[in-house]
Amino acid sequence: MSSERQSKNSSESKSSSQSGKTSDSRKISGAKSSSESGKTTGSKSAPGSKGAPESGKKSAGPAVAERLSVFKTYKLFVGGKFPRSESGRVYEVSDSQGAWLANAPLASRKDARDAVSAARKAFGGWAGATAYNRGQILYRIAEMLEGRREQFVREVAGGEGLSPAGAAAAVDAAIDRWVWYAGWTDKIAQVAGGSNPVAGPFFNLSSPEPTGVVAVLAPQDSSFLGLVSVLAPVIATGNAAVLVTSHRAPLPALSLGEVLATSDLPGGVVNLLSGTAAEIGPHLAAHSDVNAIDLTGADGDLARELEIAAADNLKRVLRPRAEDWTADPGTGRLLAFLETKTVWHPIGV
Amino acid sequence: MDKMSSVFEYAPAPESRAVVDLAPxxxxxxxxxxxxxxxxxxxxxxxxxxxxxxxxxxxxxxxxxxxxxxxxxxxxxxxxxxxxxxxxxxxxxxxxxxxxxxxxxxxxxxxxxxxxxxxxxxxxxxxxxxxxxxxxxxxxxxxxxxxxxxxxxxxxxxxxxxxxxxxxxxxxxxxxxxxxxxxxxxxxxxxxxxxxxxxxxxxxxxxxxxxxxxxxxxxxxxxxxxxxxxxxxxxxxxxxxxxxxxxxxxxxxxxxxxxxxxGGKAANIVFDDAPVDQAVEGIVNGIFFNQGHVCCAGSRLLVQESVRDEVLDALKRRMSTLRVGDPLDKNTDIGAINSAEQLARITELTAAGEAEGAERWAPACELPSAGYWFAPTLFTGVTQAHRIAREEIFGPVLSVLTFRTPAEAVEKANNTPYGLSAGIWTEKGSRILWMADRLRAGVVWANTFNKFDPTSPFGGxxxxxxxxxxxxxxxxxxxxxx
The missing domain is CATH 3.40.605.10 (Aldehyde Dehydrogenase; Chain A, domain 1)
Structure with missing residues (x-):
């Protein structure tokens, strides 16, 4: 399967831009000088996997003095800043062929705690922002993504082993998902709330409010569309999020941090941690300043273990289930992290 | 008032239990x-x-x-x-x-x-x-x-x-x-x-x-x-x-x-502009309704410092008129504690209140000899660290704390792992809405308390x-x- 995909990729990449198929700039540079790449990473698999694009590029006639590209150091996104993991750990991220793509930070318990504390600080302001303002910022995220569409297509294709067309479809759907949720921010309260006709002289109104700090274990398979599908509804309603990315394909998520940082989203509203759900999940599930947890990215046994830990402070738990990220998202994920507040007041003169 | 209550003694007015046909x-x-x-x-x-x-x-x-x-x-x-x-x-x-x-x-x-x-x-x-x-x-x-x-x-x-x-x-x-x-x-x-x-x-x-x-x-x-x-x-x-x-x-x-x-540990917040008599009725209803066996009971009274004495005096007067006794008597305000176990819990927590330095007050109140009873009780000088301010007592016991500013009231009201209900007493509409917005509780009663209706969502x-x-x-x- 993957080899078919790969060969299809390479044939497409010949005619279009070389960068269209490879997963990020490192690969391009690697293709141009595989010895360089091999030297940098010491990777066993990198040269082999680059055979196809390399030949594609050679046929396009590489210049002798081709410029050496600048690698990106992928970092966490916490409190609006881009720290390395406090643990100093990284892990190797590779494409579906096993070729090295980047070293991603391997987030630790301390990173998770820092992220929760950043999220808690940001929560009040974000929950208190007008729904209109939140909508504008979510829409701004879509705008910023649109401008970096090619980069995300590369990263998604590399991380998930998708064809350029498949990756482009996922990225386009993810951008559109931000637009969908941008429009929900100032409508969900009318759909989920309303006045209650109590049998007495009382004004009685129920309104949805954000639950608070929500830990999100993002889906493992869909590193960007799935990620956006679980993250956007959490923050659309005014929650702050601490998200653990797909372990295997964290790069689109980490790059999303750069988009969020330039979209007027207040620092700390979204915090992105690359690492493993099995390592960070238990700390988030047991953290008493986390109000809810989305277990989408956890498998059966881990999900159960985390749900048990989450009971310590009665976190709201969204259990993992079969998902089709291309389907109409509905309002389920918006409603999952809302509380209903009902206010009574007597009516009289 | 005190005089009148002693002049007009209540005669027993029991509801007949013949209407219930209990099998053994x-x-x-x-x-x-x-x-x-x-x-x-x-x-x-x-x-x-x-x-x-x-x-x-x-x-x-x-x-x-x-x-x-x-x-x-x-x-x-x-x-x-x-x-x-x-x-x-x-x-x-x-x-x-x-x-x-x-x-x-x-x-x-x-x-x-x-x-x-x-x-x-x-x-x-x-x-x-x-x-x-x-x-x-x-x-x-x-x-x-x-x-x-x-x-x-x-x-x-x-x-x-x-x-x-x-x-x-x-x-x-x-x-x-x-x-x-x-x-x-x-x-x-x-x-x-x-x-x-x-x-x-x-x-x-x-x-x-x-x-x-x-x-x-x-x-x-x-x-x-x-x-x-x-x-x-x-x-x-x-x-x-x-x-x-x-x-x-x-x-x-x-x-x-x-x-x-x-559970809950609701704050009932009384501002200095609240009509005292109405607020006192709300406080009493908030904590003594159903012997305080109410998850959403207003068990923490947060009273603005400037009206503390006035509110407490009125509250104590009102508490002195509460009638504790036979649940089937139509004049009874406070019935029996549901079980010996619950009575023991209330007794233990109120003892902890005294031991931790809060000041206990209850009206003179004759309790029946059989059954489980607890007089309506309030504690003053309560701090946020006291057990009686943190733990759900689930009985007719009110812990009184004070505040100066609305922001402080919100801070204290939300300083609990619970979030079921809250009460606000003030004449100022914008302040009600400001407070209601910030209280992390599922039900907020403003200038009322303990109201329920099947059409109105309830939960924490x-x-x-x-x-x-x-x-x-x-x-x-x-x-x-x-």
């Missing part, structure tokens, strides 16, 4: 029949106001839980396939029969629970009937409730309810469950099983199909077996936060949908649980939707 013993209600527990175990239900044995009831064990869940599963096929209009009519029948039998049920509730007849008659029973009426009307309108074009029921609902509002909590659980097409196995609290067994008889009178409602009496062990049973699709629990957490752990990793309505933030009961929101707990 009751079985479990499973598949439309009363039956003994498989292992023949029984326990006694006492009247907390006299310690008299009211009846002996069956103690359901694992085999009985299994039988009840099977009966509910079998009944689910037919019940969920019934047109909504027909399910609605059963619920309307139940609502009407409750109205017809409300005097009997009110007296029974006061006997078994210890609450004043004035409250069981004027609050509990009208709300019970109204709740069935409200959800009856939803049964054939679910496609319009905002949960999709054809929302489906979950299956068998395991429902475990507390002793503070036995029949009302039953109504909150059973009415929406049946309206949505689920069948139920309900376990009433160990100390207040009788009204649920009378409700079983109402189901019989209404002609409700066998197995749609099953009632298992028993203790915490019975509840745990029910919640843990594999054949259950839904768990609904009202009770302590501690048990709620245990239930959340039990159902982890299963398909069971859960709603939990747990944080460790007060999750899910809502009442209103359109309450349907979600019993439908197969996210």
């Amino acid at each position: 013993s009751y079985g479990l209600f499973v598949d439309g029949e009363f039956r003994e527990a498989a292992d023949g175990r029984v326990f006694k239900s006492l009247s907390p106001s006299s310690e008299e044995v009211l009846a002996e009831v069956a103690q359901a064990g694992a085999a009985d839980v299994d039988a009840a869940v099977r009966a509910a599963r079998t009944a689910f096929t037919g019940w969920s396939a019934l047109p909504g209009t027909e399910r609605a009519k059963y619920l309307f029948r139940i609502a009407r029969i409750i109205q017809e039998r409300s005097r009997e049920l009110a007296v029974l509730e006061s006997l078994d629970n210890g609450k004043p007849i004035r409250e069981s008659r004027d609050v509990d029973l009208p709300l019970v009937a109204a709740h069935f009426f409200y959800y009856a009307g939803w049964a054939d309108k679910l496609q319009h409730a905002g949960f999709g074009a054809d929302p489906r029921p979950l299956g068998v609902a395991a429902q475990v309810i507390p002793w503070n509002f036995p029949l009302l909590m039953l109504a909150w659980k059973v009415a929406p469950a049946l309206a949505c097409g689920n069948t139920v196995v309900l376990k009433p609290a160990e100390t207040t099983p009788l009204s649920a067994l009378f409700f079983a008889d109402i189901c019989r009178q209404a002609g409700l199909p066998k197995g749609v409602v099953n009632i298992l009496t028993g203790d915490g062990e019975t509840g745990a077996a029910l919640v843990g049973h594999d054949g259950v699709d839904k768990v609904a629990f009202t009770g302590s936060t501690e048990v709620g957490k245990a239930i959340a752990r039990t159902v982890a990793g299963t398909r069971k949908k859960v709603t939990l309505e747990l 933030y944080k460790e007060s649980g999750y899910g809502r009961e009442g209103g359109r929101h309450g349907l979600e707990a019993y439908l197969d939707v996210v």
Whole structure:
């Protein structure tokens, strides 16, 4: 399967831009000088996997003095800043062929705690922002993504082993998902709330409010569309999020941090941690300043273990289930992290 | 005032208990029949106001839980396939029969629970009937409730309810469950099983199909077996936060949908511009209603410093007029504490209040010699660190704290793991809305307290649980939707 995909990729990449198929700039540079790449990473698999694009590029006639590209150091996104993991750990991220793509930070318990504390600080302001303002910022995220569409297509294709067309479809759907949720921010309260006709002289109104700090274990398979599908509804309603990315394909998520940082989203509203759900999940599930947890990215046994830990402070738990990220998202994920507040007041003169 | 109360002594005005025909013993209600527990175990239900044995009831064990869940599963096929209009009519029948039998049920509730007849008659029973009426009307309108074009029921609902509002909590659980097409196995609290067994008889009178409602009496062990049973699709629990957490752990990793309505430590916040007399009535209603056995009770009074003395003087005067005694006396304000165990907990926590340095006050108050009683009590000089400011006492005990600014009031009100309810007393509208916005609580009563209505969603933030009961929101707990 993957080899078919790969060969299809390479044939497409010949005619279009070389960068269209490879997963990020490192690969391009690697293709141009595989010895360089091999030297940098010491990777066993990198040269082999680059055979196809390399030949594609050679046929396009590489210049002798081709410029050496600048690698990106992928970092966490916490409190609006881009720290390395406090643990100093990284892990190797590779494409579906096993070729090295980047070293991603391997987030630790301390990173998770820092992220929760950043999220808690940001929560009040974000929950208190007008729904209109939140909508504008979510829409701004879509705008910023649109401008970096090619980069995300590369990263998604590399991380998930998708064809350029498949990756482009996922990225386009993810951008559109931000637009969908941008429009929900100032409508969900009318759909989920309303006045209650109590049998007495009382004004009685129920309104949805954000639950608070929500830990999100993002889906493992869909590193960007799935990620956006679980993250956007959490923050659309005014929650702050601490998200653990797909372990295997964290790069689109980490790059999303750069988009969020330039979209007027207040620092700390979204915090992105690359690492493993099995390592960070238990700390988030047991953290008493986390109000809810989305277990989408956890498998059966881990999900159960985390749900048990989450009971310590009665976190709201969204259990993992079969998902089709291309389907109409509905309002389920918006409603999952809302509380209903009902206010009574007597009516009289 | 003090003089007048001594001049006009109240004569006893007891409600007759002849209206309740109690059998010496009751079985479990499973598949439309009363039956003994498989292992023949029984326990006694006492009247907390006299310690008299009211009846002996069956103690359901694992085999009985299994039988009840099977009966509910079998009944689910037919019940969920019934047109909504027909399910609605059963619920309307139940609502009407409750109205017809409300005097009997009110007296029974006061006997078994210890609450004043004035409250069981004027609050509990009208709300019970109204709740069935409200959800009856939803049964054939679910496609319009905002949960999709054809929302489906979950299956068998395991429902475990507390002793503070036995029949009302039953109504909150059973009415929406049946309206949505689920069948139920309900376990009433160990100390207040009788009204649920009378409700079983109402189901019989209404002609409700066998197995749609099953009632298992028993203790915490019975509840745990029910919640843990594999054949259950839904768990609904009202009770302590501690048990709620245990239930959340039990159902982890299963398909069971859960709603939990747990404890609270509500702040009742009085600003300096509040009309003192009204606020004092609200404070009294907030903490002494139902002997303070209310999860949403206003157990922390936050009074603005500038009016502290004025409010406390008025409150103490008002507390001195509260009548503690026979629950069946129509003039009784505060009835019996529900059980010896609960009385011990209240006694222990109030002793801790004194030991930690708070100042205790209670009006002179003669308590009956038999039964379980606790005089209305308030503590001043309470700090946020005191146990009586942090832990749910679930009794007629008020902890008084002060504040200076609205921001400080919000800070103190939210300084608790709970988040069920809150009260605000001020004449300033913009301040009410500002406060209501910031209080992390599921129900906010402004210039009123402890009001309930079947159309109004009720439930907590944080460790007060999750899910809502009442209103359109309450349907979600019993439908197969996210």
